Amino acid sequence: MSKTYKAVANDHISVALDISDAIVSRVKVDGSLVGLHNENKVEASLLASDFDSRTYSIRLRGNIYTIKLQNKLDQQIEEMGLSLGNKSTASMVDAPMPGLVLSVLVKEGDAVEEGDGLLVLEAMKMENKLVAPRSGVIKSVHVTANQTVEKGFVLIEFEEEDEN
Amino acid sequence: MKIKKIVVANRGEIALRIMRTAKKMGIQTVAVYSEADKDAPHVHFADQAVCIGPAASSESYLKGNTIIEVAKNLGADAIHPGYGFLSENADFAEQVAKNNLIFIGPKAHAIEVMGNKLASKESLEGRDIPMIPGTKDAIDNPEKAIQIANEIGYPVLIKAAAGGGGRGMRVVNKESEIKEQMDRAINEAVSAFGDGSVFIEKFVESPRHIEVQILADTHGNIVHLFERECSIQRRHQKVVEEAPSVVVNDELRNRMGKAAVEVARACDYVGAGTVEFLLDSDKKFYFLEMNTRLQVEHPITEMITDLDLVEEQIRIAQGEALSFTQEDLKINGHAIELRVYAEDPYDNFNPSIGTLSRYEIPIGKGIRVDDGVVEGSKIPIYYDPMVSKLIVHAPSRTEAITKMLAAIANYKIEGIQTTLSFGDFVCRHKAFVSGDFNTHFVDQYFDEDTRERIQEEEAAIAAKIALGLHLEAKTKLRIPKNE
Numbered sequence: 037m038s039k040t041y042k043a044v045a046n047d048h049i050s051v052a053l054d055i056s057d058a059i060v061s062r063v064k065v066d067g068s069l070v071g072l073h074n075e076n077k078v079e080a081s082l083l084a085s086d087f088d089s090r091t092y093s094i095r096l097r098g099n100i101y102t103i104k105l106q107n108k109l110d111q112q113i114e115e116m117g118l119s120l121g122n123k124s125t126a127s128m129v130d131a132p133m134p135g136l137v138l139s140v141l142v143k144e145g146d147a148v149e150e151g152d153g154l155l156v157l158e159a160m161k162m163e164n165k166l167v168a169p170r171s172g173v174i175k176s177v178h179v180t181a182n183q184t185v186e187k188g189f190v191l192i193e194f195e196e197e198d199e200n
Numbered sequence: 201m202k203i204k205k206i207v208v209a210n211r212g213e214i215a216l217r218i219m220r221t222a223k224k225m226g227i228q229t230v231a232v233y234s235e236a237d238k239d240a241p242h243v244h245f246a247d248q249a250v251c252i253g254p255a256a257s258s259e260s261y262l263k264g265n266t267i268i269e270v271a272k273n274l275g276a277d278a279i280h281p282g283y284g285f286l287s288e289n290a291d292f293a294e295q296v297a298k299n300n301l302i303f304i305g306p307k308a309h310a311i312e313v314m315g316n317k318l319a320s321k322e323s324l325e326g327r328d329i330p331m332i333p334g335t336k337d338a339i340d341n342p343e344k345a346i347q348i349a350n351e352i353g354y355p356v357l358i359k360a361a362a363g364g365g366g367r368g369m370r371v372v373n374k375e376s377e378i379k380e381q382m383d384r385a386i387n388e389a390v391s392a393f394g395d396g397s398v399f400i401e402k403f404v405e406s407p408r409h410i411e412v413q414i415l416a417d418t419h420g421n422i423v424h425l426f427e428r429e430c431s432i433q434r435r436h437q438k439v440v441e442e443a444p445s446v447v448v449n450d451e452l453r454n455r456m457g458k459a460a461v462e463v464a465r466a467c468d469y470v471g472a473g474t475v476e477f478l479l480d481s482d483k484k485f486y487f488l489e490m491n492t493r494l495q496v497e498h499p500i501t502e503m504i505t506d507l508d509l510v511e512e513q514i515r516i517a518q519g520e521a522l523s524f525t526q527e528d529l530k531i532n533g534h535a536i537e538l539r540v541y542a543e544d545p546y547d548n549f550n551p552s553i554g555t556l557s558r559y560e561i562p563i564g565k566g567i568r569v570d571d572g573v574v575e576g577s578k579i580p581i582y583y584d585p586m587v588s589k590l591i592v593h594a595p596s597r598t599e600a601i602t603k604m605l606a607a608i609a610n611y612k613i614e615g616i617q618t619t620l621s622f623g624d625f626v627c628r629h630k631a632f633v634s635g636d637f638n639t640h641f642v643d644q645y646f647d648e649d650t651r652e653r654i655q656e657e658e659a660a661i662a663a664k665i666a667l668g669l670h671l672e673a674k675t676k677l678r679i680p681k682n683e
Contacts, residue, residue: 043666045662049655051656051659053664055667055671057667058667058668058671059661059664059665059668061668061669063669071665071668073661078665079606080662085673090670092665092669092670094662094666095612096661096662097621100614100617101662103663103666132550134551135581163384163387163388187550187553
């Protein structure tokens with residue numbers, strides 16, 4: 037049985053829903069709400085809501101879920117495979133956390149195997165070795181030792197993979 | 201001698217926590233702070249506050265001489281180091297004493313002996329304290345270290361001789377990994393402590409981490425304040441602690457307590473200290489190390505003993521004798537602490553740095569929050585990423601777990617990810633609830649598949665709530681037809 041609604045949580049977890057799945061709850065002034073899920077009490081908090089864009093940000097058990105309820109048009113577009121924003125990230129290695137680059141182990145033009153060390157990033161007193169997500173050739177290195185980087189900063193780019 | 205003014209050589213929650221007790225005792229407080237902390241709560245709470253340098257701790261909170269100068273200039277008589285920073289720096293303790301100030305903690309000798317894992321083992325030789333098989337001497341030669349690791353048999357643990365708090369520790373499971381891990385451990389030890397020597401020991405599999413709080417006065421009295429169970433760790437650092445431990449019965453408690461007191465006696469310990477043990481699956485315990493300072497997780501001991509450990513530290517530093525004996529101490533109920541770190545448990549506990557756009561603590565009987573932040577605070581990258589400690593106390597363990605879950609639900613932090621969600625996971629997990637867990641809890645139960653499953657489950661519940669809210673809004677708002 038196919039579900040009527042679709043929701044996407046935090047841009048990557050998709051959930052299929054029926055109207056009957058809706059949890060009825062009452063939101064207090066401070067955003068806290070209580071509802072029933074499979075006969076169990078659920079406590080959560082509504083952090084933000086936007087009716088027009090059907091977006092609701094809910095904190096549950098210490099995690100925050102930004103839920104976007106999709107309307108039919110959105111769903112149709114997605115089913116036809118026309119969704120945008122599907123760029124490949126496999127050719128880039130970005131910083132998983134803010135930190136200080138201790139050393140860079142590769143240079144432009146180096147061929148690396150999956151799992152080879154690329155650079156060492158220090159954050160919160162820990163040394164973390166970032167490794168190659170796949171085999172390939174290093175196209176460019178955007179950092180040098182002793183450089184501070186923010187989370188998400190693109191550190192190293194790979195040459196596009198050959199078609200074969 | 202009665203202490204009248206204390207310089208608190210620390211920041212964050214522990215600085216505030218120390219100042220609160222000082223204030224309660226009628227003692228003046230002086231905060232020191234770095235440029236990154238100029239608006240921090242501990243600065244505003246103190247009676248006086250002095251900026252001691254730029255953000256980097258090596259330029260501020262680790263500047264012992266500057267802090268001693270502050271104490272002298274402001275007429276303070278004592279320095280409380282808190283935990284971390286200068287708390288286990290023997291030179292600092294000695295300099296404080298040389299400047300006719302009171303160091304609220306043990307004597308430099310005890311810090312020095314216990315701060316070095318090899319020296320601490322040596323000092324305990326011939327006493328009735330169980331030890332783990334391993335190297336006796338510090339090693340900085342990778343080849344020799346590898347040879348010894350091969351002799352002991354895998355898995356082995358490499359530890360920086362000057363390390364602590366989980367820093368500079370690496371587990372090596374097989375011979376093929378030893379070379380790289382050893383180089384990295386030595387490099388890390390050199391950069392973190394300026395001392396590349398490491399020691400190697402048998403890695404006890406499936407151990408529980410149990411530690412015993414002790415108090416020793418200057419009159420030769422030493423008591424233990426029972427154990428804390430600290431097995432729930434990530435990256436060898438504690439996240440959830442509880443007291444008492446479910447697996448420690450009175451007989452074992454008594455033996456571990458006696459061993460802890462013996463360790464304290466061996467180094468002429470004074471003040472509050474913690475003796476850490478590993479407890480294996482056969483309930484055999486081994487001495488791990490002694491922490492010569494107040495521990496992060498001391499509040500759970502306070503909750504079950506009705507003592508204020510900072511007050512006890514100050515009284516001991518003033519030369520007072522303990523006002524109770526071992527026989528006077530009883531365990532009252534059960535306490536659990538969750539360290540709320542600015543980390544994303546669902547992204548491998550990576551740091552989550554940002555501004556606390558919303559910050560509201562849970563309030564209720566038996567709920568305690570030790571924090572050093574307010575709404576709008578930034579979590580700086582320069583220091584430990586701990587935001588606060590959430591502590592609950594209840595008559596039984598079951599009630600304490602329930603209380604912790606409710607407290608987590610009512611702890612409103614936005615702007616960063618925190619370990620609150622991990623605390624929720626732990627308190628719902630059957631291994632934790634049953635008490636059958638060890639230090640591998642995170643690796644065993646909080647693996648990627650589980651994390652994904654939990655996020656999917658929670659996302660589904662959140663989506664159902666969102667749908668309910670949306671449908672309700674639609675009815676109320678009478679939007680003609682939008683979909």
